[in-house]
Amino acid sequence: MATPDAPNERGTNYGGENDGFRVQYSDGTWGFVQSVATGIGVQSSDNTSIVPVSASGTFTGAWEKNNQSDVMVSLQTDTSGTLYFDFSVDGINSSAFPVEGFEVTSGVHEFHTAVKGPRDFRARFVNDASTPTYMRLYTYYGQFRSPSTPLNAALQIDSDGIATRPTDFQDEVKRGLRVGVTGWNKFGYRLAVPNNTTACLWPATPLMPTFLTSGSTFTVTYNSTTDGSGTTGATELVFIYIDDDGLPATSTHTLGSDGSDVTSFSGLGINRLAVTAAGSAGFNTNDITVTATTGATVQAVVPAEGSITQQAIFFIGANHVAIAPWLTIEMSALDKDKSLALFGYTWNRASGVRTEVFRGAIDRSLDLHRQIFDPIKFRLEPNSVLYFVGTTSGHNSVLDMFCRFSLNEYQNT
Numbered sequence: 001m002a003t004p005d006a007p008n009e010r011g012t013n014y015g016g017e018n019d020g021f022r023v024q025y026s027d028g029t030w031g032f033v034q035s036v037a038t039g040i041g042v043q044s045s046d047n048t049s050i051v052p053v054s055a056s057g058t059f060t061g062a063w064e065k066n067n068q069s070d071v072m073v074s075l076q077t078d079t080s081g082t083l084y085f086d087f088s089v090d091g092i093n094s095s096a097f098p099v100e101g102f103e104v105t106s107g108v109h110e111f112h113t114a115v116k117g118p119r120d121f122r123a124r125f126v127n128d129a130s131t132p133t134y135m136r137l138y139t140y141y142g143q144f145r146s147p148s149t150p151l152n153a154a155l156q157i158d159s160d161g162i163a164t165r166p167t168d169f170q171d172e173v174k175r176g177l178r179v180g181v182t183g184w185n186k187f188g189y190r191l192a193v194p195n196n197t198t199a200c201l202w203p204a205t206p207l208m209p210t211f212l213t214s215g216s217t218f219t220v221t222y223n224s225t226t227d228g229s230g231t232t233g234a235t236e237l238v239f240i241y242i243d244d245d246g247l248p249a250t251s252t253h254t255l256g257s258d259g260s261d262v263t264s265f266s267g268l269g270i271n272r273l274a275v276t277a278a279g280s281a282g283f284n285t286n287d288i289t290v291t292a293t294t295g296a297t298v299q300a301v302v303p304a305e306g307s308i309t310q311q312a313i314f315f316i317g318a319n320h321v322a323i324a325p326w327l328t329i330e331m332s333a334l335d336k337d338k339s340l341a342l343f344g345y346t347w348n349r350a351s352g353v354r355t356e357v358f359r360g361a362i363d364r365s366l367d368l369h370r371q372i373f374d375p376i377k378f379r380l381e382p383n384s385v386l387y388f389v390g391t392t393s394g395h396n397s398v399l400d401m402f403c404r405f406s407l408n409e410y411q412n413t
Contacts, residue, residue, distance in 0.1 A: 041142025052135040053127040061122040063091045068141035071116040073123050076109045077135040081127040083110055088120040102158050112160050113144045154179050157411060173408060180411040187404040188312030198391045201403045202311030203303050209313060210297035211347055211385055215244030215266040217293040224259035226285035234284035236277035241267040246318030246383055262293055269315035270300040275307040283307045312388040312403040322380040324407040332400040339363050340401060341391045349383045382412060
């Protein structure tokens with residue numbers, strides 16, 4: 001049987017299906033030995049470019065098919081955009097991976113790998129409306145291990161790889177190490193609720209909130225002798241809200257001195273309102289009430305000395321979904337015959353439909369507290385509002401209601 005001598009000629013189709021070496025066997029004949037890249041990889045010329053893409057332009061590589069099992073793409077540019085891995089079984093009809101693409105942030109190095117197998121591949125980058133000064137897009141074929149990430153790095157929502165650091169997911173969300181996820185801990189209360197009354201768990205004067213269907217600026221009302229410019233109370237507020245397009249937004253408002261201001265921004269609902277600057281008191285001395293300038297409906301209240309809203313209401317952004325895993329409810333009453341029924345609802349701005357998502361009850365003769373942790377959890381859709389309502393019964397005096405819940409809001413890319 002013929003045996004090969006040392007290879008003496010490199011295959012001419014480098015990176016292609018015939019990548020390998022020509023060898024001469026001991027009987028004088030020639031053959032071809034296939035080589036497989038293991039980790040080092042071979043660079044693609046047709047899917048590699050350092051020429052910046054024009055504003056709103058697209059770089060589309062050429063279809064390539066080879067014997068390498070994996071593909072790796074490295075991209076950095078000083079504009080934002082979306083990177084796609086296109087795969088095809090025939091070089092004509094293609095499917096993008098992932099479907100929504102990899103989000104590219106200006107100045108941030110994007111690095112992704114994927115299993116290619118025998119399929120055709122091309123890289124595609126869609127630029128935003130800005131003109132970059134540089135672009136470094138490199139594609140390699142080979143067999144690549146999963147990428148690793150430093151323990152103190154923020155994991156992007158579209159990062160590939162396996163997170164192995166021994167920390168709690170929820171802790172990482174609160175530390176800002178899980179990009180695209182925001183953790184919320186919401187709490188609200190309603191005091192002195194009469195018998196046979198239904199009320200939202202928020203400290204505002206109306207029993208139930210009015211949700212906006214169109215954007216409005218906000219009117220901020222406060223006691224100008226205790227809060228506002230030059231006072232010892234609150235002087236500045238931060239609004240965490242949903243803007244006119246239904247997207248999460250954050251804005252700062254500086255209180256004036258006449259007891260009523262109108263914000264320079266508008267929105268559809270307020271998730272949190274907090275005091276960010278104050279005089280020597282260190283908090284808002286009296287209630288601060290925020291109404292929609294159009295319609296004058298109450299949207300939020302910061303209770304006196306609380307420095308933050310306390311309302312069991314949450315607005316999900318148009319480009320987000322939310323997962324709610326945990327809820328606790330409490331009641332406070334003197335009479336043992338009192339009871340409380342608590343309902344959770346979602347109202348969807350797009351459809352106008354209210355849906356009951358939770359129902360629970362507390363019997364004062366048995367307990368004052370109920371906590372729920374649902375391992376399955378429930379999903380809240382874009383453009384929805386989650387809120388909690390209590391109904392009292394079986395007593396002649398008043399009772400107090402308290403509610404606290406948590407949720408994670410995910411960017412819906």
